[in-house]
Amino acid sequence: MRITIHPILGLLKERKKITIEIDGQKIEALEGEPIAAALWNAGIRDFRYTRKRKEPRGFFCGIGLCTDCKMIVNGIPNIRTCVTLVEKGMKIQRQRD
Amino acid sequence: MDNSKNEQGKLVCRCEEVTEEEVRQAIKDGAKTLREIKMITRAGMGLCQGRSCSKIISLILAEETGISIDKIEPAGYRPPLRPIAISALAKAKKKIGKKLKYKFSSAYNE
Amino acid sequence: MIETEIAIVGAGPAGLAAACESAQVGSKVIVFDENNHPGGQLVKQIHKFFGSKEHLAGVRGIDIGKKLYKRALSLGVEVRLGTVVWGYFENQLAVVFNNQVEVVSAKKIIVATGALENTLSFPGWTLPGIMGAGGAQTLMNLYRILPGKKVLMVGAGNVGLIIAYQLLQAGAEVIAVVEAAPKIGGYKVHADKILRNGVPILTGHTVKEALGKERVEKVIIAQVRSDFSIIPETEREIDADTICLAVGLTPLTELLWLMECEMRYESDLGGFIPVRNKNMETSISGIYIAGDVAGIEEASIAMEEGRIAGIAAAESLGHIISDKARMIKNRAEESLLQLRLNPSFAPRMTEKNKTNNGIIKNSQIEILNRNGSIPIIECNECIPCNPCETVCLFGCIQVGTTITNLPLLNLDKCTGCGQCVLACPGLAIFLLDRNYSKDEAAITLPYEFLPLPKKGEKVIALDRNGSKVCEGEVLNVILTKKGDRTALVKIAIPKEHADKVRSIKTTRLDSGKEGEN
Numbered sequence: 051m052r053i054t055i056h057p058i059l060g061l062l063k064e065r066k067k068i069t070i071e072i073d074g075q076k077i078e079a080l081e082g083e084p085i086a087a088a089l090w091n092a093g094i095r096d097f098r099y100t101r102k103r104k105e106p107r108g109f110f111c112g113i114g115l116c117t118d119c120k121m122i123v124n125g126i127p128n129i130r131t132c133v134t135l136v137e138k139g140m141k142i143q144r145q146r147d
Numbered sequence: 148m149d150n151s152k153n154e155q156g157k158l159v160c161r162c163e164e165v166t167e168e169e170v171r172q173a174i175k176d177g178a179k180t181l182r183e184i185k186m187i188t189r190a191g192m193g194l195c196q197g198r199s200c201s202k203i204i205s206l207i208l209a210e211e212t213g214i215s216i217d218k219i220e221p222a223g224y225r226p227p228l229r230p231i232a233i234s235a236l237a238k239a240k241k242k243i244g245k246k247l248k249y250k251f252s253s254a255y256n257e
Numbered sequence: 258m259i260e261t262e263i264a265i266v267g268a269g270p271a272g273l274a275a276a277c278e279s280a281q282v283g284s285k286v287i288v289f290d291e292n293n294h295p296g297g298q299l300v301k302q303i304h305k306f307f308g309s310k311e312h313l314a315g316v317r318g319i320d321i322g323k324k325l326y327k328r329a330l331s332l333g334v335e336v337r338l339g340t341v342v343w344g345y346f347e348n349q350l351a352v353v354f355n356n357q358v359e360v361v362s363a364k365k366i367i368v369a370t371g372a373l374e375n376t377l378s379f380p381g382w383t384l385p386g387i388m389g390a391g392g393a394q395t396l397m398n399l400y401r402i403l404p405g406k407k408v409l410m411v412g413a414g415n416v417g418l419i420i421a422y423q424l425l426q427a428g429a430e431v432i433a434v435v436e437a438a439p440k441i442g443g444y445k446v447h448a449d450k451i452l453r454n455g456v457p458i459l460t461g462h463t464v465k466e467a468l469g470k471e472r473v474e475k476v477i478i479a480q481v482r483s484d485f486s487i488i489p490e491t492e493r494e495i496d497a498d499t500i501c502l503a504v505g506l507t508p509l510t511e512l513l514w515l516m517e518c519e520m521r522y523e524s525d526l527g528g529f530i531p532v533r534n535k536n537m538e539t540s541i542s543g544i545y546i547a548g549d550v551a552g553i554e555e556a557s558i559a560m561e562e563g564r565i566a567g568i569a570a571a572e573s574l575g576h577i578i579s580d581k582a583r584m585i586k587n588r589a590e591e592s593l594l595q596l597r598l599n600p601s602f603a604p605r606m607t608e609k610n611k612t613n614n615g616i617i618k619n620s621q622i623e624i625l626n627r628n629g630s631i632p633i634i635e636c637n638e639c640i641p642c643n644p645c646e647t648v649c650l651f652g653c654i655q656v657g658t659t660i661t662n663l664p665l666l667n668l669d670k671c672t673g674c675g676q677c678v679l680a681c682p683g684l685a686i687f688l689l690d691r692n693y694s695k696d697e698a699a700i701t702l703p704y705e706f707l708p709l710p711k712k713g714e715k716v717i718a719l720d721r722n723g724s725k726v727c728e729g730e731v732l733n734v735i736l737t738k739k740g741d742r743t744a745l746v747k748i749a750i751p752k753e754h755a756d757k758v759r760s761i762k763t764t765r766l767d768s769g770k771e772g773e774n
Contacts, residue, residue, distance in 0.1 A: 153468070157378060157382075159378050199376050224511050228343045
């Protein structure tokens with residue numbers, strides 16, 4: 051859920067909307083935001099599944115350190131989505147390693 | 148509520164899915180440093196390189212062995228400190244090739 | 258090859274302060290930061306800072322960050338964002354930007370890489386929806402996304418308390434704050450801000466287990482003994498879709514280990530930190546540290562350490578003579594002394610504390626026959642903070658040179674203007690008019706939520722624990738530029754509740770938030 055108005059941060063300024071794709075599902079993102087933010091906003095909580103236990107993982111530290119949010123972006127795996135900005139037409143897939 | 152996953156054992160290393168039990172067993176088997184625990188269990192070898200688990204494992208090691216926490220050093224740091232594409236390293240071979248030779252394995256020397 | 262005189266790793270408060278200080282005396286400075294934004298953690302700190310005027314007390318963290326960044330740029334500092342420092346080879350930093358690797362040749366290096374959040378492992382802790390408290394703060398304050406709707410906060414240090422409050426401001430419900438220790442670790446004023454908005458702080462409690470299929474749905478909390486072991490039969494199951502872990506920070510010293518600096522374990526400062534001298538220089542000549550990487554403290558301390566490191570590096574390059582450098586370092590060191598004074602509780606106010614000439618120490622004023630609003634300063638913890646003294650135009654509030662002193666109020670000159678209410682970073686000052694009308698008292702509260710109540714509206718008046726006391730009527734709402742987004746809300750309540758009411762809950766249904774999905 052997008053916080054469009056906030057008592058301290060004010061009104062969210064209009065920003066260009068772009069579309070990215072996650073495992074075939076198209077979602078809306080705001081230009082300049084990280085992939086993880088767009089996914090969280092779209093209600094997606096499972097960014098990947100672990101190798102041994104096949105557990106869902108998602109957003110954890112938010113600043114590129116824990117690597118739990120890693121996904122395959124435009125064919126390249128292990129991309130930390132919380133510090134990688136969205137780009138128009140990005141194709142993102144869940145890793146299952 | 149389905150908590151069967153929780154019954155598989157509590158994870159301490161998120162990246163490599165290593166349980167607390169495995170870490171304690173490694174210590175019982177003789178591991179006395181974070182590096183040794185890492186070698187045996189893989190805890191700390193994942194993409195985050197121990198950032199999420201090393202503090203927890205240090206506390207377990209201190210508890211199991213009585214080693215003071217201030218004597219438990221990290222398993223060791225090697226470059227790169229963040230995930231980096233091999234293509235980026237390959238492109239930069241001319242710039243840093245000689246330097247990397249000293250830190251990476253000799254297999255890099257081509 | 259990137260060449261510079263001073264390379265700074267980290268564009269947070271410490272790194273930027275170091276950059277400004279060294280650039281001001283002519284050093285060529287480049288700051289590298291792996292994030293896409295400058296300011297480090299400051300960009301998420303939407304609350305007003307403590308400290309004194311020099312520390313920009315009363316200014317919101319986000320604005321401090323912007324000021325620092327602007328100043329650095331204006332001084333000719335080059336800031337390279339999205340640039341990761343990933344290695345250190347033969348005295349040179351290796352960086353990467355957009356998959357392009359570069360080597361940095363610098364005469365001096367200042368490492369200001371900050372800290373990372375600790376983790377707490379419990380069964381189910383890997384479920385999506387469980388995140389670092391800082392991660393939740395990043396989502397809501399930087400990316401404007403609600404982390405979740407029903408949040409459990411783990412940890413009642415300043416980080417947990419502040420982020421719990423910010424979650425309320427963002428529109429989340431904070432079910433509770435659990436804290437394993439028997440006492441709240443953070444400042445009392447931070448705790449009060451959430452308690453009076455109905456968020457209980459459960460000390461002596463921890464998370465036993467998190468449950469859920471694909472994301473967290475329920476959490477089991479339990480009481481703990483003093484050794485933090487769980488007391489059987491005290492478990493309680495709560496619905497939650499988010500758990501925030503605020504269980505401490507650890508200095509992010511990876512680069513310094515790589516550089517083979519001598520390290521030392523300091524448990525009060527978060528773990529291993531580099532050994533350093535008064536110039537903030539490590540055991541390796543030419544490598545300096547500043548900020549949380551040198552020990553977990555506060556942003557204002559990070560800035561002062563940055564200043565010292567910056568000026569020391571510039572001095573060693575010959576950009577400033579020793580005497581002038583010493584002056585700057587002395588000032589920073591004095592500031593650090595003030596900021597490092599330990600918070601402690603003041604003795605409870607007794608009859609003895611009241612003097613005859615009208616100076617009354619803070620907190621509860623039992624009987625006072627005076628018309629008009631008077632400030633009630635509910636600040637009884639000695640923390641380094643004095644915006645209340647600075648802001649009062651009539652000199653009614655006195656803190657003194659030791660800024661951890663409690664504020665002393667002199668009512669003789671007080672006009673009830675409410676500036677102190679707005680200036681207090683802890684939102685701990687209220688205005689009380691006991692004789693507003695025959696049956697009513699009027700209380701003015703600092704208010705930082707949406708929707709803002711409207712004049713004439715009926716609200717629910719809450720006590721310091723967030724429990725309903727009575728109904729109130731909104732008399733006035735003032736939101737001015739000077740208040741910097743803190744509103745003054747004046748309500749009328751039955752006289753007998755004047756000493757209890759310290760918060761309100763609006764009863765309007767529209768939340769003012771659009772685009773809920």
